[in-house]
Amino acid sequence: xxxxxxxxxxxxxxxxxxxxxxxxxxxxxxxxxxxxxxxxxxxxxxxxxxxxxxxxxxxxxxxxxxxxxxxxxxxxxxxxxxxxxxxxxxxxxxxxxxxxxxxxxxxxxxxxxxxxxxxxxxxxxxxxxxxxxxxxxxxxxxxxxxxxxxxxxxxxxxxxxxxxxxxxxxxxxxxxxxxxxxxxxxxxxxxxxxxxxxxxxxxxxxxxxxxxxxxxxxxxxxxxxxxxxxxxxxxxxxxxxxxxxxxxxxxxxxxxxxxxxxxxxxxxxxxxxxxxxxxxxxxxxxxxxxxxxxxxxxxxxxxxxxxxxxxxxxxxxx
Numbered sequence: 430x431x432x433x434x435x436x437x438x439x440x441x442x443x444x445x446x447x448x449x450x451x452x453x454x455x456x457x458x459x460x461x462x463x464x465x466x467x468x469x470x471x472x473x474x475x476x477x478x479x480x481x482x483x484x485x486x487x488x489x490x491x492x493x494x495x496x497x498x499x500x501x502x503x504x505x506x507x508x509x510x511x512x513x514x515x516x517x518x519x520x521x522x523x524x525x526x527x528x529x530x531x532x533x534x535x536x537x538x539x540x541x542x543x544x545x546x547x548x549x550x551x552x553x554x555x556x557x558x559x560x561x562x563x564x565x566x567x568x569x570x571x572x573x574x575x576x577x578x579x580x581x582x583x584x585x586x587x588x589x590x591x592x593x594x595x596x597x598x599x600x601x602x603x604x605x606x607x608x609x610x611x612x613x614x615x616x617x618x619x620x621x622x623x624x625x626x627x628x629x630x631x632x633x634x635x636x637x638x639x640x641x642x643x644x645x646x647x648x649x650x651x652x653x654x655x656x657x658x659x660x661x662x663x664x665x666x667x668x669x670x671x672x673x674x675x676x677x678x679x680x681x682x683x684x685x686x687x688x689x690x691x692x693x694x695x696x697x698x699x700x701x702x703x704x705x706x707x708x709x710x711x712x713x714x715x716x717x718x719x720x721x722x723x724x725x726x727x728x729x730x731x732x733x734x735x736x737x738x739x740x741x742x743x744x745x746x747x
Contacts, residue, residue, distance in 0.1 A: 459634075459635060459636035460608055460611075460612070460635060460636065461635065461636030461637050463608075464604065464605065464608055464635060464636070464637055464642065465637075465645070467604050467607075468601075468604045468642060468645060468646055468649075469649070471550070471603075471604065471646060471649075472549070473650065474546060474547075474650040474652075475501060475504055475546040475549075477497060477498060477500065477501050477504050477542065477546065478539075478542050478543050478546050480497045481494060481497055481498065481538070481539065481542050482539055484497060485535045485538070485539065491527055491530045491531050492527075494530050494538075495526055495527050495530055498526060498530075498542065499526065503549075504542070504545050504546060505526055507544075507545035507548055508526065508529060508541055508542055508545045509523075509525070509526050509529060511541045511544060511545060511734075512526075512528075512529035512532075512533060512541055513529075514733060514734055515733040516730050516733040516734045517533060517537060517541060517734075521533075529541070536588075536589065539589060540589065540592060543589075543592070543593055543596065544570065544573070544596060547569070547596050547597060548566065550600060550603050551565050551566035551569055551603060552566070553603070553606075555602055555603065555606045556606060556610055557602075557605065557606035557607060557608065557609030557610035557611075557613070558602055558606055558609060560602075560692060564692050565599060565602060565603070565692060567691050567692055568599065568686055568687070568691050568692020569595075569596050569597070569598070569599060569692075570596070570691075570731065570734055571682075571686040571689065571691035571692065571731045572595040572596070572598060572599075572679065572682045572683050572686045572691075572692075573592045573593070573595035573596035573682075574592075574595075574727055574730060574731050574734065575595070575681075575682035575685050575686055575724060575727055575731070576591045576592060576594065576595030576678050576679050576681075576682035577591060577592040577595070578682075578723065578724060578727045579591075579678045579681050579682055579710075579720075579724065580592075580678050582720060582723050583678070583710055583711065583712075585674060585675075585678060587655060587675070590653065590655045590656055590659070590675060591659065591675055591678045591679065593652070593656050593659075594655070594656045594658075594659025594660055594663070594675055594676075594678075594679050595659070595678075595679050595682050595683075597643070597647065597652075597656070597660055598640075598643065598659065598660050598663040598679050598683060599639065599643065600643045600646050600647070600660065601638075601639035601640060601641070601642035601643030601644075601645075601646065601660075602639045602643075604642060604646075605631075605635065605637075605638075605639045605642055608635050609631060609635070612634050612635060615634045616630045616631055616634045616635075617630070619633055619634060628640070628664055640660065640661055640662065640663055640664055640665075641661065643660040643661060644657055644658075644660055644661025644662075646660075647660045647661070654671065654672065655672045655675045656675075658671060658672035658673075658675055658676050659672065659675040659676050659678070659679045660679075661676075662676040663676055663679040663680055663683055664680065664683075666679075666680045666706055666709065667705060667706065667709065673709060674709075674710070677706050677709050677710050678710065680706050681706065681707065681710065681712075685724050686731075689728055689731070691731065
């Protein structure tokens with residue numbers, strides 16, 4: 430049976446046409462080449478974040494930073510909307526983009542701009558993973574904030590790196606969703622027959638799993654190796670050849686976000702729990718209770734941010 434031609438996959442204002450061929454006649458025929466081509470059609474990650482970070486490093490005036498952000502009106506609108514959310518504006522009244530730049534400070538401004546830049550890739554329904562429109566984005570934001578919290582509690586110095594890896598850890602799903610939906614029967618059959626997790630069945634059926642695809646995308650976008658590792662090994666941090674601490678922080682945040690109800694899809698129903706990863710981070714049984722209390726305290730902060738996310742992304746409030 431032929432797949433529809435063409436199949437539109439939306440990323441913000443961009444429309445990627447995935448011209449699919451006939452479905453494979455057997456499970457041994459993998460769509461990996463089509464998946465890679467689809468990933469290569471993703472719009473480049475907005476350059477505004479790198480420009481803003483460069484300006485902040487040399488302590489440029491607020492007017493210069495404002496001019497860079499305003500160059501992309503869509504990003505500027507999202508930055509302002511996020512800055513006005515209850516989470517970021519709790520101490521300051523923010524009426525303009527200039528107010529946000531002055532009030533937030535370097536670290537929070539970087540986080541807000543990074544989040545605004547990432548939003549365009551998570552707007553669509555991710556039906557292959559049974560996630561409604563906006564749910565993957567909510568999970569991304571929740572994972573980023575929880576990863577940042579975990580990093581701070583554990584003494585990790587590269588907090589913004591961990592935040593970024595958490596924010597983008599599921600970017601591979603944005604591309605892979607259509608293929609997971611198309612080949613879902615084969616994936617579920619492999620899980621049942623072989624007794625393997627969803628991630629392994631996804632990789633065996635499609636030739637690539639979503640964390641591997643995410644790693645490829647992050648490299649293509651020229652993110653630093655720490656972020657690439659955090660994305661590429663967020664399900665199996667101990668397999669990372671370097672930066673296991675970053676990947677482990679994202680692993681913990683990803684699981685915690687799902688446990689809190691932020692982005693529970695099909696994949697989360699069959700995930701295993703790995704105590705070894707917590708040991709890798711130094712979370713011993715004696716420290717676990719306080720650690721989970723600290724992570725739970727972030728729940729209200731996440732709700733404040735994601736409650737503002739629907740208008741930021743152009744989604745309807747439920």
